[in-house]
Amino acid sequence: MTFKVQNLLVVGFCLFTSVGYGSELFYAPGFCPRDSLKILVQNKSAEPEKWWTQVHENGVIRERYQEIDAKSEMKLAGSAFLPDDRGYSLKSANAGTLKFTALCEDQKVLLGSVTSPQVTHYLPAETTAVKISLLNLYLNSNIITLKAFDTTGELTEEKLILLGKHYETQNLKWIFKRAIARIEVSATARMHSEVFYGDDLKHSPPLVLTPMTLPTDNDKKYFMISTKGPSENGSFVIAMDDEETISIAREQIRNPELEKIVVARIATGVGLGINRNFQSKDKSPYSWTVTHVDSFGDFAHLDCDGSPDLVEERLQQRLSDGGRICFWRYRVVRELSPDEVRSGILKP
Incomplete structure (x- = not known):
């Protein structure tokens, strides 16, 4: 087996490194000391695949680029990419091709992509x-x-737990006064949790039973922005109350051949906001929201291109670069009712 390794300090949006359409992120709180950690990567596809380790610090992502051969597996020591015992993420270039397992001494934890602020962990009775x-x-x-x-x-x-900064991890042991059967975790914004039980620390993964309920305003009109086909890098929601802008958005739906790019400004979401990813399995809300639609354009600058998932992944950098988006492949594809935005469930 052969693979390549490259260190990258990501200071901006580069469309030619780890940015690709159809990528997938996996998350791991720092539940295993770096010196005991190994990452098992399994490639299920018939093609070589690219992937990255990601360490987040003060809005900067430090990445290690990897390649894995078709139908093969490889291991990477935690000490090879982690500076200390902290949480991290792993990114595959193509969704659904790689499986990541964290090995911690005798413990095996299959890593997942759940980011919903509301999950359930089931446990033996x-x-x-x-x-x-x-x-x-x-x-x-x-x-x-x-x-x-x-x-x-x-x-x-x-x-009640407070995590004060981005990618902060907290590990705790909870001893109960009487036996329990499940733990429900809810947060004010995106997060990832893992629960372990028993002397051998068996794994109870996070499950999303229903999409998170989001606040909406019946006086506003909501629209989904996505690619024309199913998007593997997310869709997003905008809310508008300006009649002229609403009329233009509706015209994009009636006449999709217009091919207009949404040029807009973003900010971090207030609370959960209304911007959720309808393309994800858990319909998770994003950490950012559109604050103003500047225009519907025929052309847009390369610097604000990308995808909703990529903006979420590198949000601090996008905000530092001016907080503008203009995804070239994305269009207004549908008007949403307040109930659809609130519930995360699209009506036929």
Whole structure:
């Protein structure tokens, strides 16, 4: 097996490094010391695949570029890319091709892509203690509520956790006064959690039972911005109350051959905001929102191109570069009702 390694300090949006359409991110709180950690990568595809380790610090992503042969596997030591015991992410160039497993001594944890602020972890009925690892995926502080329920559905205990900065990890052991059957985790913004139970620390992954409910305003009109076909790099939602702009957006839906690019300004979302990714499995809200639509253009500058997922991944840099988006492949594809935005469920 052969593979290449390259160190990258990412200071901007580069369309020729890890930026590609159809990529997928996997998340890992720092539940394993770096010196004990190994990443097992398995390539299920019949083609060589590219992937990256990502370490986030103060809005900058430090990446290590990797290649893995077709139908093969490889291991990478945590000490090869982690400066200390912290949370991190892994990125595959093509969604659905690679499987990442964190190996920590005798423990195996299949890493996932869940970013929803509302998840459930199911446990054996007689669980009396767990280890919880939390990872903040929001640029600012994130308040996380943990609720433990017994087999009858009764709330037995509750904890409140504050994660103060982006990619901050917190590991805690929770010993219960009586046996529980599930833990519900809810946060004010995107996050990732892992729960472990038993003496051998078996893994209970986060499950999204229903999309997160978001606040909406019935006086505004909502539109989905996506590629013409299903987007593998996210879709996003804009809210408008200007009649002229709303009329132009509706015209894009009636006449898709107009091929207009949405040029807009963004900021970090206030609370959960209304900007969710309808293309993701968990319909997770983004950490950013469109604050103003500047125009619907025939052309746009290369510097503001990209995708919704890429903006989320590198949000601090995009905001520092002026906070503008103009995704070349994206168009207004549908008008959304407030209920669709609120529930995350699209009507036929």
